[in-house]
Amino acid sequence: MKIAVYNGVKNVGIRESELPQISHPEDVIVRVDRASICGSDLYIYRGDLHATMSPGVSGLGHEMVGHIVEVGSEVKRFKVGDRITAAYSVSCGQCDSCRQGVTAHCETTNKAVYGFGNAFGGMGGAQAEYMRIPYAEAHSEKIPDSISDDQAFFVSCNLPAAIRGIQNAQIKLGDFVGIIGLGTVGQLALRLAAKSGASRLFAIDKNPSRLKRAREIGAETILSGPNVKEQVLEMTGGKGLDAVIEAAGQPDAFDLSLSLLRPGGKYSGLGVYLGDNHPFNIGDVFLRDLNLSTHGFDNTHPNMWTAIRVIERGLIDPSQLITHRYALDDIAQAYQMFDQASDDVIKIAIHPQGL
Ligand SMILES: [Zn+2]
Ligand SMILES: [Zn+2]
Incomplete structure (x- = not known):
């Protein structure tokens, strides 16, 4: 499968990678249908987190929606075929921090974040064809049919x-x-x-x-x-x-x-x-x-349910902020334009399964 990787300062590329595997009973594997580039990804792109990135290896991206293609043996709330979005930060749902609602400070995952380099758990990114979601039940939400993919990926980060x-x-x-x-x-x-x-x-x-x-x-x-x-x-x-x-x-x-x-x-x-x-x-x-x-290191999961309700009940439609679309293959161009804030860009949708 293809994944976006950090190659160096202002250098993002695509490389082939093994398909992610279930490695823990609470994992799910998701085929990513829509991803995006977050403003926080620009800190990585511009080299502010260079020391924690492995060039050519570290995956990128943390905003997504996709379909589950495989579930671990202890996953009860989700099944294959469900459409879900995951919070940008990986939280276990069981530790003191998670129980207090400060999920970005999860003690089990040690503040792991998708696509944010080795200091944040060395997790794979959402700018990829597939991704592994550990502790999926603790920080993912099923997306109702009435919410489109273009709306749903905002629930990972920006809307909460x-x-x-x-x-x-x-x-x-x-x-x-x-x-x-x-x-x-x-x-x-x-x-x-x-x-x-x-x-x-x-x-x-x-x-x-x-x-x-x-x-x-x-x-x-x-x-x-x-x-x-x-x-x-x-x-x-x-x-x-x-x-x-x-x-x-x-x-x-x-x-x-x-x-x-x-x-x-x-x-x-x-x-x-x-x-x-x-x-x-x-x-x-x-x-x-x-x-x-x-909002600090934002505790996204507690507000994901509200974010879904805000969209479902028509309070706002975040997809109106999408100004550009790119296939995953062209993500280097997407990063460049987002970094330069050119062409009146607000939000870029990335299509890992093609435009
Ligand atoms: Zn984000
Ligand atoms: Zn936790």
Whole structure:
């Protein structure tokens, strides 16, 4: 079978690999029907995790939906032919962390993540024709027939993350809510915020085409620049925002978020931060009574059921964010375009079984 592998910095290729085998009674083997490239995959692509990748060997990708082709002897909840999606992080469902709902910190798998190199369990990736899902019952969900493959792969990572962002923002009826960073997760959070009681939405990004998408669902938009704070204050009569959901993962976006909040405001971080120290004024956070939370190393599985319900009940349709499609063979091109954010790309669907 074919799998996508990390060959080096900005170098992704396809290689032939053995078909995955059941190696534990709780495994399932899945034929991947749809995968994608996540914003977090770009940290790998750009070499930020080079030390933990084995060039030419490490598989890539963690967002998927597919059909089960084989089940281990202890798998009860799934059978061959079921269509499932798995959380990006591999969790056992039995350890203390899993039982507390912090599934990304599973003690059994030691924080294993599909397609994220040796430091994260050396797991195979979803950008492949087939993949092995260990502890499948603990972090996979069956997909109802009413949900398409194009919708279902968002349940592995992006949609549960956006749901967590909404939960952490604690949006109250009538709130003014800002969203900074309008990639896939930011766009999903914006759409969920619009259904969560916010009276006005302020979308902030440096990319005009992403702002246009935000306007289409009723958000007021601001192009990133030196005067964002002044614009927001002017637009809100000097009040500022009740909550900011930050999905940029940049220290200056974090600083901007805090500056836009009114006293008692909520910062809900959805960006990925792999850096070290970043100074900020903790006295200001204290005196303005700000509430800070990040989705951290996201605990996806607890929100997968909600994500499925959000799609099934028509609250939002994540597949509207798919802008491009590639066969697995052409994934190098897909990574290149996603890395460069060219051609107004938002979300790329990868078709491991062909377009
Ligand atoms: Zn992801
Ligand atoms: Zn666990």
